[in-house]
Amino acid sequence: MFFAHSVDYMAPDCDFLLATDADGTSTLTLSGVLTIAGVGALDHAMRREKPQFTNLDISGLEELDTAGAWLVWRLARDAGAQVVGAGEKAERLMSAVKCCSGDAPIAPPRAPPMIRIVETVGLVMIGLWQGSGAILSFLGALICALGNVIRHPSRIRWTALVRQTELVGVDALAIVGLMSFLVGVVIAQQGAVQLQQFGAEIYTVNLTGRISLRELGVLMTAIMVAGRSGSAFAAQIGTMKLTEEIDAMRTIGVSPMEALVLPRVMAAVFMMPLLGLYSALIAIVGGATISAFTLDIPFFNFLARVQEVVPLIDLWVGLIKGPVFGLIVAMTGCYQGMQVKGSSEEVGLRTTQAVVQAIFAVIVIDAFFAVFFSEVGWI
Amino acid sequence: MNDLAIRIEDLENRFGDHAVHEGLSLDVRRGEIIGVVGGSGTGKSVLMRSVIGLQTPSHGRIEVLGHEVGTPRAPGEADIRSRWGVLFQGGALFSTLTVAENVEVPLKEFYPDMDPELRHEIARYKVSLTGLPDNAAAKYPSELSGGMKKRAGLARALALDPELLFLDEPTAGLDPIGAAAFDSLTRELHETLGLTVFLITHDLDTLHEICDRVAVLADKKVIAVGTIPELMASDHPWIHEYFGGPRGRSALMARGGEAQDLGAKTHGLDSPNPAKA
Structure with missing residues (x-):
């Protein structure tokens, strides 16, 4: 209290x-x-x-x-x-x-639990249906804005784009690096413990190298960017919506889609593959470091071996997923921000939703990618 | 019992290099409505926050109802926070609770043994005491208009029957009818409950309508305290501008005063003033 x-x-x-x-x-x-x-x-x-x-x-x-x-x-x-x-x-x-009659209820009446459960389920379903429609139309508006900007390149907001690139990419280097290094350490160490049982600890290199480049680097980075930047997008745009800044933009003739959403989405799409690659490389360094200590594989031997055992295709898989994840994270953040109306409470609510939905969508799409790449033979 | 509700001595508030208050002193008598005015950024809200203990002053001494703010209370003494009520600018209602539940929060906190039924009754009559309809008790703050939120905030401020009431710009953002109604509500509650009211405002009508005395904040201190006619006699440029400007004159005209007399500067603050309000 x-x-x-x-x-x-x-x-x-x-x-x-x-x-x-x-x-x-x-x-x-x-x-x-x-x-x-x-x-x-x-x-x-x-x-x-x-x-x-x-x-x-x-x-x-x-x-x-x-x-x-x-x-x-x-x-x-x-x-x-x-x-x-x-x-x-x-x-x-x-x-x-004594002007008070004294029997007014102090809280609004609540329906019985069974009714409320049914009602809530119904509302959630309607919300999902309308939400998926709304996010599709948001994607459509985004593509239109992109088309406009491509036809009139002078309308690209370079300052905003560079600033967002810095916020999404450069400022995330420290935290993504630390996270990736530790993830690399854990994978190599835990993998080695299991592989040693077969006397196959040399495969720790394959394990660390391939999983980092192909899956974990970009996936962990997407989750980190959703938490760092997706939430920031939702909160910034949501607050601007509340303070009527976005309405002001529209009345002046500035499209919020071009001025706010596009630079953020483009920054995330550009930076995500770079961050993902950076993350994978640092994870490999982490694996190499722990291997030097516990497996007696010298640090540079580990790196040299990575070059031999990791196919180039793994790099491409990671790089292809990056922009898609960046698009999902940035678009969810901006979309949720634009949905804010009414009270400041909503900003918090929408920010949470942006992060949860972005992470969920990234993991779902990642699963699709995994199936797709193995079907087309990129293993 | 001493007859001062608030005594502020030599208050200093600093944020970094920037001093908001320096050597500020002000006495508020029991049972009066004192209005605090000042230009934007002169630290009216900071002053109120210092008095209610939300802001620790860098220097100085503040006594409220005989208790020095920021010191532990003596054994047997009632918690000073149960003896004042504060209405924040936007109402500051807890958004997850209904109006009546908002009013019950201080009751629950200070008198946890009270029967829930009695607590509901108290909440209900506080809500209707502030002029809200009975059905407002069960509403959430998001369902209320700005004026109703202020009234609900006032109901919560009055929950513990305080001796001292702090109002931060109570009429800001209200339409003139709502503002006038809030003024008369304040006056009425002041008379019925014998409250001392510390009122921060920009609203000249409020000052003329309900304040017994007005304190003017400028140059980091209280430059003058007195009734409006006394202040109008002052020759400080800001005070002169404030009460003698077009808005000040029309507020005075509305009270039946003679606006022309304002132009004529008189002597000191203590002299009787021909322009009666």
């Missing part, structure tokens, strides 16, 4: 006394301090005792606030009693609080 601690001081008390007269009128007399700090205790006592009375004497109250006035008024209302001895302030407070 947002307060650091709860209350630990003693609330001043309110005392009550029930007395019945000879003529049948019973009076509940309150005395002491009846403020927000004390209403809870008095309310508990009244709920427990359920006293019946016809008069409620509050002349003995030294202090009263609106919470106290509300409780006094409600006790009197529920018992059908009359409030006596109210001072000018008490009257004023009670007339202020």
Whole structure:
């Protein structure tokens, strides 16, 4: 919660006394301090005792606030009693609080769980259907924008493109490098443990080299770029949508597709294969490093052996997948950003969705690629 | 009990090299509505944040309701935060809770033993006390208009029956009718509940309508405090411009004052002013 601690001081008390007269009128007399700090205790006592009375004497109250006035008024209302001895302030407070009818719900009604489950499933399905339509039309708009820019090359936003290239590619070098190095270390080390059982630890080189170039380099990089840049695209464009910057662009005649989306998508498409290649190379270096320590394969021998055992086709497979993954990641990020409307809460929601969808789509497409390449014989 | 609700002495707030406040002092009396005005960037909000403890001043001393802000409270003393209520500019309602649940948050925090039924009742009457319809209690902040959000924020600020109420630009972004209604609500609650109100505003109508005194922030300090007629007698250029400018004059005209008199500078702040507001 947002307060650091709860209350630990003693609330001043309110005392009550029930007395019945000879003529049948019973009076509940309150005395002491009846403020927000004390209403809870008095309310508990009244709920427990359920006293019946016809008069409620509050002349003995030294202090009263609106919470106290509300409780006094409600006790009197529920018992059908009359409030006596109210001072000018008490009257004023009670007339202020009794405007409330007091039975309005405090939360909107909720449907029973079964209905809500069915409803949610239905809404998700409709969302999926409409979402796939919307992303297709987004892709269409992107292609149109690309066509426009190709016909009028002067409209390419070079500054934005270079800036995005720097953000997506150059700035990611450190983190992608570190990640790839460690992944290479893990593959080589774990692979060696298994292969040693057959006395085939020399195949660690094949394992590390081929898996890095063909699969892991570009896949891990795509996941990293989705987390770093896809989310940033969604958040930036989403915030611009909220602050009406994108509407402002449209009214000036600048196409947000050309000015915002295209540079980002192009940067991701250009940088993804380069980052993927870089990642694969660093992973091989990582594998070579750990092999030098644990397998007694000298570092440069490992690298030389990679050249012998890894076919060139693996490099092409990795390089072909790169731009596709870049397109998916950047397009999902920009699309989700453009979908933001209403509140700032939506920016967070859409950013999360952008990352989740991008990673999911990348893995699905990667599986398709794996099947495709083995079918065409590029093994 | 001392009769000052807030005492600020020699306050200094610095962000890097940039000093927002330097040697700022201000006293707020109990039971008054004090308006704080100043140009953009003169640190009105920073001042409020310092008073409510969200911003630690680089130097100086702030006492609120007899308690020095930023020091641990004495045993047996009520938490100072249960004795004030704050309305932030946008309402700052918790977006995942309904209006009534928002009002219940401070109640739950400070009085966890309270019966839930009583808590709901308190939340309901606070909501209607701030002029919202009964059905607003079950609505989420995203379903409310700007004016309703402010009222709901006010209901939450009033949840613990505070002695002191902080309002940060309560009428900013409201239409004139909504702003006038909010002004009269503030005045009404001030009179009914005996609140001390610390009000940051740009709205000249609000100043004329509900403020007992006005503090003017300029040159990193409070340059003048007083009733509006007293301030109008000042010859500080900013104050003169503020109250004597076209908007200041029309706000005064709306109150039946004589705008022409504003042009004539009088002597000091303490002198009685012929142009009565």
